[in-house]
Amino acid sequence: MMESFAEINWRLFAIVTLNGLTLASLYFIVASGFSLIFGLMRVVNMAHGSLYLLGAYVGFEVTEATESWLLGILAAGVVVAAAGAALQVSILSWMQGQDLRQALATIGVSIVAADLMLAHWGGSAYQITLPTAMSSFVPVPVAGRYAMARLMLIGFALLIGVGLWLMLNRTRLGMVIRAGVDDRRMLEATGVNVPLVFVGVFAIGASLAGMAGVIGGTVLSVSPGEDARYLLSSLIVVIVGGMGSIPGAAIGALLVAMAETYGLAYTPTYGIVYTFAIMVAVLAVRPQGLLGRSA
Amino acid sequence: MANDPLLKVEDLHVYYGASHVLHGVTLEAGTEPLSIVGRNGMGKSTLCQAIMGLVPSARGTVHLGGERISGRRAYKVARAGVGYVPQGRRVFPSLTVDEHLRLVGKPDGEWTVERIYETFPRLAERRKNGGGALSGGEQQMLAISRALLLNPRLLVMDEPTEGLAPVIVDHVVEVLREIGRSGVGLLLVEQNLTVATEVSERIMVMMNGGIALETNADALLNDRALRNRYLGVSAEA
Numbered sequence: 291m292m293e294s295f296a297e298i299n300w301r302l303f304a305i306v307t308l309n310g311l312t313l314a315s316l317y318f319i320v321a322s323g324f325s326l327i328f329g330l331m332r333v334v335n336m337a338h339g340s341l342y343l344l345g346a347y348v349g350f351e352v353t354e355a356t357e358s359w360l361l362g363i364l365a366a367g368v369v370v371a372a373a374g375a376a377l378q379v380s381i382l383s384w385m386q387g388q389d390l391r392q393a394l395a396t397i398g399v400s401i402v403a404a405d406l407m408l409a410h411w412g413g414s415a416y417q418i419t420l421p422t423a424m425s426s427f428v429p430v431p432v433a434g435r436y437a438m439a440r441l442m443l444i445g446f447a448l449l450i451g452v453g454l455w456l457m458l459n460r461t462r463l464g465m466v467i468r469a470g471v472d473d474r475r476m477l478e479a480t481g482v483n484v485p486l487v488f489v490g491v492f493a494i495g496a497s498l499a500g501m502a503g504v505i506g507g508t509v510l511s512v513s514p515g516e517d518a519r520y521l522l523s524s525l526i527v528v529i530v531g532g533m534g535s536i537p538g539a540a541i542g543a544l545l546v547a548m549a550e551t552y553g554l555a556y557t558p559t560y561g562i563v564y565t566f567a568i569m570v571a572v573l574a575v576r577p578q579g580l581l582g583r584s585a
Numbered sequence: 586m587a588n589d590p591l592l593k594v595e596d597l598h599v600y601y602g603a604s605h606v607l608h609g610v611t612l613e614a615g616t617e618p619l620s621i622v623g624r625n626g627m628g629k630s631t632l633c634q635a636i637m638g639l640v641p642s643a644r645g646t647v648h649l650g651g652e653r654i655s656g657r658r659a660y661k662v663a664r665a666g667v668g669y670v671p672q673g674r675r676v677f678p679s680l681t682v683d684e685h686l687r688l689v690g691k692p693d694g695e696w697t698v699e700r701i702y703e704t705f706p707r708l709a710e711r712r713k714n715g716g717g718a719l720s721g722g723e724q725q726m727l728a729i730s731r732a733l734l735l736n737p738r739l740l741v742m743d744e745p746t747e748g749l750a751p752v753i754v755d756h757v758v759e760v761l762r763e764i765g766r767s768g769v770g771l772l773l774v775e776q777n778l779t780v781a782t783e784v785s786e787r788i789m790v791m792m793n794g795g796i797a798l799e800t801n802a803d804a805l806l807n808d809r810a811l812r813n814r815y816l817g818v819s820a821e822a
Contacts, residue, residue, distance in 0.1 A: 465688055468679040472716075476675045479637055480689050481663035481735055 304433035306555040312440040314547035315447030316506050320520050321527035321539045322454060323498030329471045329534025330491050332389055333382060336396040338499055339521030340403040345370040345500025346507035346516065347411050350418050359421055363504040367497045374496020375489050382492075383485060400517065408514050415513035418504060440509055450498065454536050467491060471534060526565060530572045532582025541580055589651030591615050591770045592636075592739055597645035597655075599635050606631045608794040609645065618761070618771035620781035622805075623791035624817060629774040630672050632791070633743045636772070637669045638662040649739060668732030672743040674724045676731075678717030682708050685716060685727055689734040701730045722753035729760060739770035746780050758783050778816070782806055790815045
Protein backbone atom coordinates (compact mmCIF):
# COMPACT_ATOMS: atom_id res chain seq x y z
CA MET A 291 0.00 0.00 0.00
CA MET A 292 2.78 2.42 0.90
CA GLU A 293 4.48 2.51 -2.53
CA SER A 294 1.16 3.02 -4.30
CA PHE A 295 0.52 5.88 -1.91
CA ALA A 296 3.80 7.47 -2.96
CA GLU A 297 3.15 7.19 -6.67
CA ILE A 298 -0.50 8.07 -6.46
CA ASN A 299 -2.02 8.93 -9.81
CA TRP A 300 -3.24 12.47 -9.31
CA ARG A 301 -4.76 12.72 -12.73
CA LEU A 302 -6.92 9.65 -12.14
CA PHE A 303 -7.83 10.96 -8.72
CA ALA A 304 -8.97 14.29 -10.15
CA ILE A 305 -11.06 12.61 -12.84
CA VAL A 306 -12.65 10.25 -10.33
CA THR A 307 -13.41 13.21 -8.06
CA LEU A 308 -15.06 15.10 -10.92
CA ASN A 309 -17.03 11.98 -11.85
CA GLY A 310 -18.14 11.74 -8.24
CA LEU A 311 -19.25 15.37 -8.23
CA THR A 312 -21.18 14.80 -11.45
CA LEU A 313 -22.97 11.82 -10.01
CA ALA A 314 -23.62 13.75 -6.78
CA SER A 315 -25.20 16.54 -8.84
CA LEU A 316 -27.52 14.10 -10.53
CA TYR A 317 -28.41 12.39 -7.27
CA PHE A 318 -29.06 15.76 -5.65
CA ILE A 319 -31.48 16.92 -8.35
CA VAL A 320 -33.46 13.67 -8.18
CA ALA A 321 -33.40 13.38 -4.40
CA SER A 322 -34.24 17.04 -3.70
CA GLY A 323 -37.60 16.53 -5.42
CA PHE A 324 -38.15 13.31 -3.48
CA SER A 325 -37.27 15.04 -0.22
CA LEU A 326 -39.43 18.09 -0.92
CA ILE A 327 -42.44 15.86 -1.46
CA PHE A 328 -41.75 13.77 1.61
CA GLY A 329 -41.09 16.80 3.82
CA LEU A 330 -44.45 18.40 3.17
CA MET A 331 -46.75 15.47 2.52
CA ARG A 332 -45.04 12.60 4.35
CA VAL A 333 -45.50 10.61 1.16
CA VAL A 334 -42.69 8.21 0.39
CA ASN A 335 -43.12 8.46 -3.35
CA MET A 336 -41.95 5.07 -4.62
CA ALA A 337 -42.83 6.19 -8.16
CA HIS A 338 -40.16 8.91 -8.07
CA GLY A 339 -37.81 6.79 -10.18
CA SER A 340 -40.58 6.32 -12.76
CA LEU A 341 -40.94 10.09 -12.98
CA TYR A 342 -37.17 10.28 -13.60
CA LEU A 343 -37.36 7.70 -16.39
CA LEU A 344 -40.45 9.27 -17.94
CA GLY A 345 -38.62 12.60 -18.01
CA ALA A 346 -35.65 10.96 -19.71
CA TYR A 347 -37.81 9.41 -22.45
CA VAL A 348 -39.81 12.60 -23.01
CA GLY A 349 -36.56 14.56 -23.19
CA PHE A 350 -35.16 12.04 -25.67
CA GLU A 351 -38.19 12.24 -27.96
CA VAL A 352 -38.40 16.03 -27.91
CA THR A 353 -34.67 16.47 -28.44
CA GLU A 354 -34.76 14.06 -31.39
CA ALA A 355 -37.77 15.80 -32.92
CA THR A 356 -36.69 19.41 -32.42
CA GLU A 357 -32.91 18.99 -32.21
CA SER A 358 -32.99 21.30 -29.22
CA TRP A 359 -31.70 19.96 -25.93
CA LEU A 360 -33.13 22.93 -24.07
CA LEU A 361 -36.61 22.25 -25.42
CA GLY A 362 -36.15 18.63 -24.41
CA ILE A 363 -35.42 19.41 -20.78
CA LEU A 364 -38.20 22.00 -20.64
CA ALA A 365 -40.72 19.57 -22.09
CA ALA A 366 -39.63 16.87 -19.64
CA GLY A 367 -40.00 19.30 -16.74
CA VAL A 368 -43.51 20.28 -17.79
CA VAL A 369 -44.78 16.82 -18.76
CA VAL A 370 -43.46 15.16 -15.62
CA ALA A 371 -44.79 17.98 -13.43
CA ALA A 372 -48.23 17.28 -14.92
CA ALA A 373 -47.77 13.54 -14.32
CA GLY A 374 -46.82 14.22 -10.69
CA ALA A 375 -49.81 16.51 -10.18
CA ALA A 376 -52.07 13.86 -11.71
CA LEU A 377 -50.62 11.22 -9.38
CA GLN A 378 -51.36 13.41 -6.37
CA VAL A 379 -54.87 14.39 -7.47
CA SER A 380 -56.08 11.07 -8.82
CA ILE A 381 -54.52 8.64 -6.35
CA LEU A 382 -52.67 10.02 -3.36
CA SER A 383 -55.14 12.71 -2.26
CA TRP A 384 -57.70 9.96 -1.62
CA MET A 385 -55.50 8.41 1.04
CA GLN A 386 -53.98 11.53 2.61
CA GLY A 387 -52.39 10.81 5.96
CA GLN A 388 -52.20 7.07 5.37
CA ASP A 389 -48.45 6.84 4.77
CA LEU A 390 -48.15 3.11 4.22
CA ARG A 391 -51.09 2.91 1.86
CA GLN A 392 -49.66 5.79 -0.17
CA ALA A 393 -46.23 4.15 -0.39
CA LEU A 394 -47.81 0.90 -1.57
CA ALA A 395 -49.99 2.70 -4.12
CA THR A 396 -46.94 4.45 -5.57
CA ILE A 397 -45.12 1.10 -5.83
CA GLY A 398 -48.10 -0.11 -7.86
CA VAL A 399 -47.90 2.98 -10.07
CA SER A 400 -44.17 2.46 -10.60
CA ILE A 401 -44.66 -1.16 -11.72
CA VAL A 402 -47.39 -0.20 -14.19
CA ALA A 403 -45.38 2.78 -15.44
CA ALA A 404 -42.25 0.66 -15.93
CA ASP A 405 -44.14 -1.83 -18.12
CA LEU A 406 -45.91 0.90 -20.11
CA MET A 407 -42.58 2.60 -20.80
CA LEU A 408 -40.98 -0.73 -21.74
CA ALA A 409 -43.83 -1.40 -24.15
CA HIS A 410 -43.47 1.99 -25.78
CA TRP A 411 -39.72 2.58 -25.83
CA GLY A 412 -38.47 -1.00 -25.79
CA GLY A 413 -35.53 -2.41 -23.91
CA SER A 414 -32.63 -0.71 -25.65
CA ALA A 415 -30.59 2.11 -24.23
CA TYR A 416 -30.77 5.62 -25.66
CA GLN A 417 -28.54 8.58 -25.26
CA ILE A 418 -29.85 12.11 -25.48
CA THR A 419 -27.62 14.12 -27.82
CA LEU A 420 -26.18 17.42 -26.78
CA PRO A 421 -25.74 20.42 -29.02
CA THR A 422 -22.19 20.29 -30.39
CA ALA A 423 -21.19 23.42 -28.49
CA MET A 424 -21.76 21.59 -25.22
CA SER A 425 -20.39 18.22 -26.23
CA SER A 426 -16.77 19.38 -26.26
CA PHE A 427 -14.01 18.77 -23.76
CA VAL A 428 -12.49 21.57 -21.79
CA PRO A 429 -9.08 21.76 -20.13
CA VAL A 430 -9.19 21.28 -16.36
CA PRO A 431 -6.20 21.54 -14.01
CA VAL A 432 -4.72 18.18 -12.90
CA ALA A 433 -7.41 16.16 -14.69
CA GLY A 434 -6.30 17.36 -18.10
CA ARG A 435 -9.51 17.38 -20.15
CA TYR A 436 -13.04 16.92 -18.94
CA ALA A 437 -16.43 16.77 -20.63
CA MET A 438 -18.13 20.15 -20.79
CA ALA A 439 -21.55 18.54 -20.35
CA ARG A 440 -20.54 17.02 -17.02
CA LEU A 441 -19.21 20.32 -15.73
CA MET A 442 -22.45 21.95 -16.78
CA LEU A 443 -24.35 19.33 -14.86
CA ILE A 444 -22.49 20.35 -11.71
CA GLY A 445 -23.37 23.98 -12.42
CA PHE A 446 -26.99 23.04 -13.05
CA ALA A 447 -27.23 21.23 -9.71
CA LEU A 448 -25.79 24.28 -7.92
CA LEU A 449 -28.34 26.44 -9.72
CA ILE A 450 -31.18 24.17 -8.62
CA GLY A 451 -29.87 24.09 -5.05
CA VAL A 452 -29.71 27.89 -4.87
CA GLY A 453 -33.07 28.18 -6.61
CA LEU A 454 -34.73 25.82 -4.14
CA TRP A 455 -33.16 27.67 -1.22
CA LEU A 456 -34.43 31.01 -2.51
CA MET A 457 -37.85 29.55 -3.18
CA LEU A 458 -38.12 28.09 0.33
CA ASN A 459 -36.72 31.08 2.18
CA ARG A 460 -37.66 34.11 0.12
CA THR A 461 -41.06 33.44 -1.41
CA ARG A 462 -44.58 33.13 -0.11
CA LEU A 463 -44.85 29.60 -1.47
CA GLY A 464 -41.69 28.72 0.46
CA MET A 465 -43.18 30.17 3.62
CA VAL A 466 -46.31 28.08 3.11
CA ILE A 467 -44.21 24.95 2.48
CA ARG A 468 -42.10 25.46 5.62
CA ALA A 469 -45.21 26.05 7.72
CA GLY A 470 -46.80 22.96 6.18
CA VAL A 471 -43.75 20.84 6.98
CA ASP A 472 -44.10 21.98 10.61
CA ASP A 473 -47.85 21.48 10.98
CA ARG A 474 -50.07 20.85 7.96
CA ARG A 475 -53.35 20.92 9.83
CA MET A 476 -52.61 24.17 11.62
CA LEU A 477 -51.56 25.68 8.30
CA GLU A 478 -54.93 24.74 6.82
CA ALA A 479 -56.70 26.29 9.81
CA THR A 480 -55.11 29.63 8.89
CA GLY A 481 -57.04 29.57 5.62
CA VAL A 482 -54.37 28.17 3.30
CA ASN A 483 -55.68 25.81 0.61
CA VAL A 484 -53.39 22.96 1.65
CA PRO A 485 -54.68 20.40 -0.89
CA LEU A 486 -53.78 22.82 -3.69
CA VAL A 487 -50.32 23.43 -2.18
CA PHE A 488 -49.83 19.65 -2.11
CA VAL A 489 -50.55 19.40 -5.83
CA GLY A 490 -48.17 22.27 -6.54
CA VAL A 491 -45.34 20.82 -4.48
CA PHE A 492 -45.85 17.38 -5.98
CA ALA A 493 -45.57 18.97 -9.42
CA ILE A 494 -42.34 20.78 -8.49
CA GLY A 495 -40.79 17.64 -6.99
CA ALA A 496 -41.82 15.54 -9.99
CA SER A 497 -40.52 18.18 -12.38
CA LEU A 498 -37.09 18.01 -10.71
CA ALA A 499 -37.06 14.25 -11.26
CA GLY A 500 -38.10 14.70 -14.88
CA MET A 501 -35.38 17.25 -15.61
CA ALA A 502 -32.84 15.06 -13.85
CA GLY A 503 -33.90 12.27 -16.21
CA VAL A 504 -32.92 14.38 -19.22
CA ILE A 505 -29.57 15.27 -17.66
CA GLY A 506 -28.91 11.67 -16.66
CA GLY A 507 -29.92 10.52 -20.12
CA THR A 508 -27.43 12.97 -21.61
CA VAL A 509 -24.31 12.32 -19.54
CA LEU A 510 -25.10 8.64 -18.92
CA SER A 511 -27.93 6.85 -20.74
CA VAL A 512 -31.65 6.05 -20.71
CA SER A 513 -32.82 2.46 -20.37
CA PRO A 514 -35.37 0.38 -18.47
CA GLY A 515 -34.27 -0.21 -14.90
CA GLU A 516 -32.94 3.30 -14.42
CA ASP A 517 -36.18 4.07 -12.55
CA ALA A 518 -35.36 1.56 -9.81
CA ARG A 519 -31.75 2.72 -9.69
CA TYR A 520 -32.62 6.38 -9.10
CA LEU A 521 -35.40 5.55 -6.68
CA LEU A 522 -32.89 3.55 -4.63
CA SER A 523 -30.29 6.30 -4.77
CA SER A 524 -32.89 8.89 -3.75
CA LEU A 525 -33.95 6.77 -0.81
CA ILE A 526 -30.38 6.33 0.37
CA VAL A 527 -29.55 10.01 -0.16
CA VAL A 528 -32.49 11.24 1.91
CA ILE A 529 -32.01 8.61 4.59
CA VAL A 530 -28.40 9.76 4.98
CA GLY A 531 -29.10 13.48 4.61
CA GLY A 532 -32.37 13.64 6.49
CA MET A 533 -35.90 13.28 5.12
CA GLY A 534 -37.38 16.58 4.01
CA SER A 535 -34.18 18.64 4.24
CA ILE A 536 -32.83 20.16 1.00
CA PRO A 537 -29.33 20.87 2.42
CA GLY A 538 -29.50 17.33 3.78
CA ALA A 539 -30.18 16.05 0.28
CA ALA A 540 -27.09 17.93 -0.96
CA ILE A 541 -24.84 16.46 1.73
CA GLY A 542 -26.35 13.01 1.34
CA ALA A 543 -25.93 13.11 -2.45
CA LEU A 544 -22.30 14.17 -2.08
CA LEU A 545 -21.47 11.44 0.46
CA VAL A 546 -23.25 8.66 -1.39
CA ALA A 547 -21.99 9.58 -4.86
CA MET A 548 -18.39 10.08 -3.71
CA ALA A 549 -18.36 6.78 -1.83
CA GLU A 550 -19.81 5.02 -4.84
CA THR A 551 -17.38 6.58 -7.34
CA TYR A 552 -14.19 6.25 -5.27
CA GLY A 553 -15.26 2.77 -4.28
CA LEU A 554 -15.74 1.64 -7.86
CA ALA A 555 -12.48 3.25 -9.01
CA TYR A 556 -10.16 2.06 -6.26
CA THR A 557 -11.76 -1.05 -4.76
CA PRO A 558 -14.09 -2.29 -7.50
CA THR A 559 -15.02 -5.45 -5.66
CA TYR A 560 -16.48 -3.61 -2.70
CA GLY A 561 -17.70 -0.49 -4.51
CA ILE A 562 -21.36 -0.96 -3.77
CA VAL A 563 -20.79 -1.79 -0.10
CA TYR A 564 -19.63 1.71 0.90
CA THR A 565 -22.95 3.35 0.09
CA PHE A 566 -24.79 1.00 2.38
CA ALA A 567 -22.07 1.20 5.02
CA ILE A 568 -22.65 4.96 5.15
CA MET A 569 -26.38 4.41 5.43
CA VAL A 570 -25.98 1.88 8.23
CA ALA A 571 -23.57 4.15 10.09
CA VAL A 572 -25.91 7.14 9.83
CA LEU A 573 -28.91 5.08 10.90
CA ALA A 574 -27.00 3.74 13.89
CA VAL A 575 -25.74 7.11 15.11
CA ARG A 576 -28.36 9.57 13.85
CA PRO A 577 -31.49 7.75 12.69
CA GLN A 578 -33.23 10.96 11.54
CA GLY A 579 -30.39 11.59 9.05
CA LEU A 580 -27.52 14.07 9.21
CA LEU A 581 -29.69 17.19 8.89
CA GLY A 582 -33.07 15.63 9.59
CA ARG A 583 -35.40 16.54 12.40
CA SER A 584 -36.54 13.81 14.72
CA ALA A 585 -40.17 12.96 14.09
CA MET B 586 -79.96 35.73 7.61
CA ALA B 587 -79.86 38.77 9.87
CA ASN B 588 -81.47 36.87 12.72
CA ASP B 589 -79.27 33.82 12.46
CA PRO B 590 -76.99 33.37 15.46
CA LEU B 591 -73.26 33.82 14.82
CA LEU B 592 -72.55 30.21 15.73
CA LYS B 593 -75.10 27.45 15.81
CA VAL B 594 -74.06 23.87 16.57
CA GLU B 595 -76.78 21.24 16.31
CA ASP B 596 -76.61 17.65 17.48
CA LEU B 597 -72.91 17.29 16.63
CA HIS B 598 -71.47 13.77 16.90
CA VAL B 599 -67.79 12.90 16.51
CA TYR B 600 -66.15 9.50 16.65
CA TYR B 601 -62.46 8.65 16.89
CA GLY B 602 -62.52 5.16 15.46
CA ALA B 603 -64.94 3.26 17.67
CA SER B 604 -64.94 5.74 20.52
CA HIS B 605 -67.80 8.19 20.57
CA VAL B 606 -66.31 11.50 21.68
CA LEU B 607 -69.04 14.08 21.05
CA HIS B 608 -72.58 12.91 21.85
CA GLY B 609 -74.82 15.41 20.15
CA VAL B 610 -73.52 18.84 21.15
CA THR B 611 -76.03 21.62 20.63
CA LEU B 612 -75.25 25.26 21.35
CA GLU B 613 -75.76 28.76 20.05
CA ALA B 614 -73.53 31.77 20.48
CA GLY B 615 -73.79 35.38 19.43
CA THR B 616 -71.16 38.08 19.52
CA GLU B 617 -70.99 38.00 23.32
CA PRO B 618 -68.18 35.71 24.56
CA LEU B 619 -69.02 32.15 25.54
CA SER B 620 -66.79 29.95 27.67
CA ILE B 621 -66.91 26.20 27.80
CA VAL B 622 -65.41 24.55 30.86
CA GLY B 623 -65.10 20.95 31.90
CA ARG B 624 -62.68 18.33 33.09
CA ASN B 625 -60.03 16.74 30.91
CA GLY B 626 -61.27 14.32 28.28
CA MET B 627 -64.82 15.66 28.15
CA GLY B 628 -64.56 16.55 24.47
CA LYS B 629 -63.82 20.29 24.65
CA SER B 630 -60.86 20.24 22.27
CA THR B 631 -62.69 17.86 19.95
CA LEU B 632 -65.57 20.32 19.80
CA CYS B 633 -63.19 23.10 18.72
CA GLN B 634 -61.61 20.89 16.08
CA ALA B 635 -64.98 19.72 14.80
CA ILE B 636 -66.21 23.32 14.42
CA MET B 637 -62.97 24.11 12.60
CA GLY B 638 -63.35 21.14 10.24
CA LEU B 639 -60.16 19.51 11.50
CA VAL B 640 -61.96 16.34 12.59
CA PRO B 641 -64.90 14.94 10.63
CA SER B 642 -68.29 14.92 12.30
CA ALA B 643 -70.46 11.84 11.86
CA ARG B 644 -73.76 13.65 12.37
CA GLY B 645 -75.06 17.12 13.06
CA THR B 646 -74.37 20.55 11.63
CA VAL B 647 -72.44 23.73 12.37
CA HIS B 648 -73.64 27.05 10.97
CA LEU B 649 -71.80 30.36 11.01
CA GLY B 650 -74.18 33.28 10.64
CA GLY B 651 -76.67 31.00 8.89
CA GLU B 652 -74.08 29.57 6.50
CA ARG B 653 -73.35 25.88 6.90
CA ILE B 654 -69.66 25.27 7.61
CA SER B 655 -69.73 21.64 8.76
CA GLY B 656 -68.49 19.16 6.18
CA ARG B 657 -66.14 21.72 4.68
CA ARG B 658 -62.38 21.54 4.72
CA ALA B 659 -60.64 23.57 7.42
CA TYR B 660 -59.30 26.23 5.05
CA LYS B 661 -62.83 26.96 3.86
CA VAL B 662 -64.06 27.20 7.44
CA ALA B 663 -61.22 29.62 8.17
CA ARG B 664 -62.05 31.68 5.09
CA ALA B 665 -65.73 31.73 6.07
CA GLY B 666 -64.63 33.62 9.18
CA VAL B 667 -63.53 31.29 11.96
CA GLY B 668 -60.15 31.98 13.56
CA TYR B 669 -58.59 29.10 15.47
CA VAL B 670 -56.16 29.35 18.38
CA PRO B 671 -55.29 25.73 19.10
CA GLN B 672 -54.35 24.02 22.30
CA GLY B 673 -50.58 24.12 22.72
CA ARG B 674 -50.45 27.21 20.45
CA ARG B 675 -48.87 25.31 17.54
CA VAL B 676 -46.80 28.16 16.14
CA PHE B 677 -44.54 27.15 13.23
CA PRO B 678 -40.94 26.67 14.44
CA SER B 679 -39.57 27.20 10.90
CA LEU B 680 -41.20 30.61 10.46
CA THR B 681 -40.18 33.89 12.05
CA VAL B 682 -42.76 36.00 13.87
CA ASP B 683 -42.94 38.31 10.89
CA GLU B 684 -43.46 35.41 8.47
CA HIS B 685 -46.31 34.05 10.61
CA LEU B 686 -48.09 37.35 10.31
CA ARG B 687 -47.40 37.91 6.62
CA LEU B 688 -48.56 34.36 5.88
CA VAL B 689 -52.06 35.21 7.03
CA GLY B 690 -52.20 39.02 6.86
CA LYS B 691 -53.89 40.95 4.08
CA PRO B 692 -53.29 44.61 3.28
CA ASP B 693 -56.93 45.53 3.88
CA GLY B 694 -59.30 44.53 6.64
CA GLU B 695 -59.61 45.52 10.24
CA TRP B 696 -56.54 43.66 11.45
CA THR B 697 -53.31 44.26 9.56
CA VAL B 698 -49.75 43.26 10.38
CA GLU B 699 -49.03 46.86 11.45
CA ARG B 700 -51.95 46.88 13.86
CA ILE B 701 -50.79 43.58 15.37
CA TYR B 702 -47.36 45.09 16.02
CA GLU B 703 -48.98 48.13 17.63
CA THR B 704 -51.20 45.94 19.79
CA PHE B 705 -48.42 43.52 20.76
CA PRO B 706 -45.17 45.53 20.89
CA ARG B 707 -43.40 42.45 22.23
CA LEU B 708 -43.99 40.69 18.90
CA ALA B 709 -42.55 43.67 17.03
CA GLU B 710 -39.38 43.35 19.10
CA ARG B 711 -39.10 39.69 18.23
CA ARG B 712 -40.19 39.85 14.59
CA LYS B 713 -37.02 38.18 13.32
CA ASN B 714 -37.11 35.36 15.89
CA GLY B 715 -38.25 31.87 14.95
CA GLY B 716 -41.53 30.61 16.36
CA GLY B 717 -39.71 27.99 18.42
CA ALA B 718 -37.47 30.59 20.10
CA LEU B 719 -40.37 32.45 21.74
CA SER B 720 -41.53 32.16 25.33
CA GLY B 721 -44.91 30.56 26.04
CA GLY B 722 -46.58 33.96 26.45
CA GLU B 723 -45.08 35.29 23.23
CA GLN B 724 -46.15 32.16 21.37
CA GLN B 725 -49.69 32.66 22.66
CA MET B 726 -49.74 36.28 21.47
CA LEU B 727 -48.48 35.07 18.10
CA ALA B 728 -51.12 32.32 17.89
CA ILE B 729 -53.85 34.85 18.72
CA SER B 730 -52.46 37.34 16.20
CA ARG B 731 -52.32 34.65 13.52
CA ALA B 732 -56.03 34.01 14.07
CA LEU B 733 -56.96 37.72 14.27
CA LEU B 734 -55.29 38.50 10.95
CA LEU B 735 -57.96 36.41 9.23
CA ASN B 736 -60.35 39.14 10.40
CA PRO B 737 -62.62 36.41 11.71
CA ARG B 738 -66.22 36.76 12.78
CA LEU B 739 -65.66 34.10 15.43
CA LEU B 740 -62.53 33.14 17.34
CA VAL B 741 -62.32 29.57 18.63
CA MET B 742 -59.73 29.38 21.39
CA ASP B 743 -58.64 26.15 22.98
CA GLU B 744 -57.03 26.64 26.40
CA PRO B 745 -55.16 29.84 25.60
CA THR B 746 -53.76 30.22 29.13
CA GLU B 747 -52.52 26.65 29.56
CA GLY B 748 -48.97 26.54 30.89
CA LEU B 749 -48.52 30.31 31.15
CA ALA B 750 -47.16 32.26 34.13
CA PRO B 751 -49.88 34.08 36.16
CA VAL B 752 -48.81 37.55 35.04
CA ILE B 753 -48.98 36.43 31.41
CA VAL B 754 -52.40 34.88 32.04
CA ASP B 755 -53.63 38.31 33.20
CA HIS B 756 -52.36 39.84 29.98
CA VAL B 757 -54.07 37.17 27.86
CA VAL B 758 -57.35 37.77 29.74
CA GLU B 759 -57.02 41.47 28.98
CA VAL B 760 -56.52 40.74 25.28
CA LEU B 761 -59.48 38.35 25.17
CA ARG B 762 -61.80 40.90 26.77
CA GLU B 763 -60.61 43.48 24.28
CA ILE B 764 -61.38 41.11 21.40
CA GLY B 765 -64.79 40.34 22.89
CA ARG B 766 -65.62 44.07 23.06
CA SER B 767 -64.54 44.62 19.45
CA GLY B 768 -67.52 42.65 18.15
CA VAL B 769 -65.69 39.44 17.27
CA GLY B 770 -67.46 36.37 18.63
CA LEU B 771 -65.43 34.37 21.11
CA LEU B 772 -65.75 30.68 21.91
CA LEU B 773 -63.32 30.03 24.73
CA VAL B 774 -62.50 26.56 26.00
CA GLU B 775 -60.80 26.76 29.38
CA GLN B 776 -59.79 24.63 32.33
CA ASN B 777 -59.00 27.75 34.34
CA LEU B 778 -62.34 28.85 35.80
CA THR B 779 -61.03 32.24 36.82
CA VAL B 780 -60.07 33.01 33.24
CA ALA B 781 -63.34 31.68 31.86
CA THR B 782 -65.44 33.74 34.25
CA GLU B 783 -63.38 36.89 33.73
CA VAL B 784 -63.72 36.70 29.96
CA SER B 785 -67.36 35.71 29.59
CA GLU B 786 -70.55 36.01 31.51
CA ARG B 787 -72.10 33.03 29.76
CA ILE B 788 -70.60 29.65 30.67
CA MET B 789 -71.34 26.15 29.50
CA VAL B 790 -70.11 22.99 31.20
CA MET B 791 -69.17 19.99 29.12
CA MET B 792 -69.40 16.45 30.45
CA ASN B 793 -68.96 13.16 28.63
CA GLY B 794 -69.09 14.71 25.19
CA GLY B 795 -72.19 16.83 25.67
CA ILE B 796 -73.22 20.19 27.10
CA ALA B 797 -74.30 19.29 30.64
CA LEU B 798 -75.25 22.73 31.90
CA GLU B 799 -75.54 26.33 30.88
CA THR B 800 -74.94 28.84 33.63
CA ASN B 801 -73.31 32.19 34.26
CA ALA B 802 -70.08 33.33 35.80
CA ASP B 803 -71.51 34.30 39.18
CA ALA B 804 -73.41 31.07 39.64
CA LEU B 805 -70.37 29.01 38.81
CA LEU B 806 -68.09 30.97 41.13
CA ASN B 807 -70.50 31.00 44.06
CA ASP B 808 -71.86 27.48 43.97
CA ARG B 809 -69.26 25.09 45.34
CA ALA B 810 -71.59 22.08 45.05
CA LEU B 811 -72.17 22.78 41.37
CA ARG B 812 -68.47 23.07 40.71
CA ASN B 813 -67.75 19.83 42.50
CA ARG B 814 -70.46 17.99 40.64
CA TYR B 815 -69.47 19.06 37.15
CA LEU B 816 -65.85 19.97 37.40
CA GLY B 817 -64.42 18.33 40.52
CA VAL B 818 -62.28 21.43 40.94
CA SER B 819 -62.50 24.64 42.87
CA ALA B 820 -62.21 28.14 41.48
CA GLU B 821 -58.94 28.60 43.32
CA ALA B 822 -57.30 25.68 41.57
